[in-house]
Amino acid sequence: MERTLIKDLNKHINEQVKVQGWLHTLRDQKSMQFLIIRDRTGMAQIAHFKKGNPQLAEQISALGTESALTLIGKVVENEIVKLGGLEIQLEDLVIENAAEVPLPFEPFGEYLPEQDFRLDWRYLDLRRDVNQLIFEVQTTAEQAMREYWLDHNFIEIHSPKIMGAPSESGAELFTIPYFETTAYLAQSPQFYKQMAMAAGYERVFEIGPVFRADPSFTSRHMTEFTGVDMEMSWIDSHEDVMAFMERWLAYTYEKVIEKHGSEIENLLNVKLEAPAVPFPRITMAEAHELLEKIGYDLPPEKKHDLDPGAERALGSHFKETQGHDYVFVTEWPFEARPFYHMLKPDEENITRSFDLIGKGLEVATGAQREHRYEVLKTQAVAKGLTVEPIQDYLNYFRYGTPPHGGFGFGLSRFLMIMLDLSNIREAVYIFRGPTRLTP
RNA sequence: GGGGGCGUGGUGUAGUGGUUCAACAUGCGGCCCUGUCAAGGCCGAGACCGCGGGUUCGAAUCCCGUCGCUCCCGCCA
Numbered sequence: 001m002e003r004t005l006i007k008d009l010n011k012h013i014n015e016q017v018k019v020q021g022w023l024h025t026l027r028d029q030k031s032m033q034f035l036i037i038r039d040r041t042g043m044a045q046i047a048h049f050k051k052g053n054p055q056l057a058e059q060i061s062a063l064g065t066e067s068a069l070t071l072i073g074k075v076v077e078n079e080i081v082k083l084g085g086l087e088i089q090l091e092d093l094v095i096e097n098a099a100e101v102p103l104p105f106e107p108f109g110e111y112l113p114e115q116d117f118r119l120d121w122r123y124l125d126l127r128r129d130v131n132q133l134i135f136e137v138q139t140t141a142e143q144a145m146r147e148y149w150l151d152h153n154f155i156e157i158h159s160p161k162i163m164g165a166p167s168e169s170g171a172e173l174f175t176i177p178y179f180e181t182t183a184y185l186a187q188s189p190q191f192y193k194q195m196a197m198a199a200g201y202e203r204v205f206e207i208g209p210v211f212r213a214d215p216s217f218t219s220r221h222m223t224e225f226t227g228v229d230m231e232m233s234w235i236d237s238h239e240d241v242m243a244f245m246e247r248w249l250a251y252t253y254e255k256v257i258e259k260h261g262s263e264i265e266n267l268l269n270v271k272l273e274a275p276a277v278p279f280p281r282i283t284m285a286e287a288h289e290l291l292e293k294i295g296y297d298l299p300p301e302k303k304h305d306l307d308p309g310a311e312r313a314l315g316s317h318f319k320e321t322q323g324h325d326y327v328f329v330t331e332w333p334f335e336a337r338p339f340y341h342m343l344k345p346d347e348e349n350i351t352r353s354f355d356l357i358g359k360g361l362e363v364a365t366g367a368q369r370e371h372r373y374e375v376l377k378t379q380a381v382a383k384g385l386t387v388e389p390i391q392d393y394l395n396y397f398r399y400g401t402p403p404h405g406g407f408g409f410g411l412s413r414f415l416m417i418m419l420d421l422s423n424i425r426e427a428v429y430i431f432r433g434p435t436r437l438t439p
Numbered sequence: 440g441g442g443g444g445c446g447u448g449g450u451g452u453a454g455u456g457g458u459u460c461a462a463c464a465u466g467c468g469g470c471c472c473u474g475u476c477a478a479g480g481c482c483g484a485g486a487c488c489g490c491g492g493g494u495u496c497g498a499a500u501c502c503c504g505u506c507g508c509u510c511c512c513g514c515c516a
């Protein structure tokens with residue numbers, strides 16, 4: 001017998017159906033039992049007259065909530081029933097997997113345990129509607145991103161996550177034993193995206209895992225996360241990358257709104273609107289002036305940079321003045337950027353780069369890359385790097401590599417921003433942090 | 440790596456030096472209820488108040504240490 005989804009029960013009045021799902025609540029009375037069963041599509045009431053089958057009644061009485069059940073019965077209309085005006089009169093029940101009693105916590109209780117405890121029992125936590133929604137939204141968002149890329153002639157790549165040399169200086173790398181030597185977990189697909197430019201692929205994207213060995217204890221950092229990266233050739237400047245990116249992001253919002261807008265409003269109380277294109281832009285120099293004007297005190301060691309407080313201040317400023325959640329901060333000083341960001345021709349210390357700030361949180365970094373071999377080498381040396389370990393990378397720029405640029409974008413941070421989640425642990429399927437390796 | 444906060448039955452909280460201070464809610468167990476509906480009623484079990492030390496006649500409550508969690512800074516997506 002085929003399974004009927006709970007949302008489709010009203011199409012099967014007076015028919016025998018099989019439903020499968022989780023026991024949401026059990027109301028065990030003297031002569032009757034009511035089981036509320038839940039599947040991904042909704043909830044329904046199952047009624048059982050104890051006298052009809054005392055043995056079954058006994059089994060039901062022993063059931064713990066959240067048990068996985070298969071039920072067979074007849075769908076009947078019943079105006080009294082508040083759950084959809086129908087119920088299933090139980091004929092047979094299979095306990096597929098009984099939930100132990102008691103549960104570690106009640107996923108549908110009035111209050112929730114603290115997050116760390118919920119992460120211990122993440123699969124119970126994920127049974128909550130709002131969590132199901134978050135990952136439906138993520139699925140739609142990724143699909144929209146891919147659609148947009150494919151409509152613009154991008155090629156999808158999957159670069160290796162095991163590397164022989166660090167892909168960038170700076171962020172800490174995880175080392176792993178690798179036969180007779182030591183390898184690193186990829187901290188970014190950066191160099192491999194650029195290799196695709198050298199390969200003449202012109203436009204590539206990758207959605208994949210990224211590893212950072214930084215011991216960061218914040219609500220927005222993870223040691224493993226999903227990086228959303230793209231790179232495009234034959235650009236004139238970083239402005240081409242930003243112009244692409246804002247349309248790509250607006251498209252993603254549109255698709256998410258179309259599919260989940262009302263549910264997001266119901267469950268998360270967020271009224272989603274696609275961000276207007278173009279996004280506001282501000283150069284780093286202007287940002288510093290603005291911060292001073294609005295009274296944000298940037299620490300002196302940050303004079304070429306922004307700190308998280310400054311990002312939040314900029315975020316709320318552009319929200320207030322332009323009603324926009326996003327802002328590009330452009331033209332970062334070379335001191336604050338990696339060696340491969342291209343410098344402006346007339347201003348030696350300024351890069352053709354940008355960060356995208358969403359609701360005050362850094363969500364992406366991008367730039368035009370330096371594609372001229374000698375210039376790139378000089379910039380690496382200027383950053384204090386030795387050429388030898390990055391020679392493989394430098395070799396990408398020896399035999400006809402077009403001008404290009406791109407960005408790296410944090411998928412979970414994006415979900416945080418879009419859905420107003422206060423902690424990245426809520427925006428990721430399974431969280432990995434310095435002290436969280438399980439489940 | 441630096442700093443702040445928190446740590447009480449399974450879970451969420453109350454209690455900030457003493458005499459019912461170990462409470463309330465929820466969950467759990469039992470009983471009651473002719474069909475309930477995020478049911479309701481009654482009864483019951485369940486915590487030596489993270490751990491170790493100290494102050495005190497007396498510590499969940501104050502102090503020190505330690506562990507865990509959390510947030511902020513640094514780093515970044």
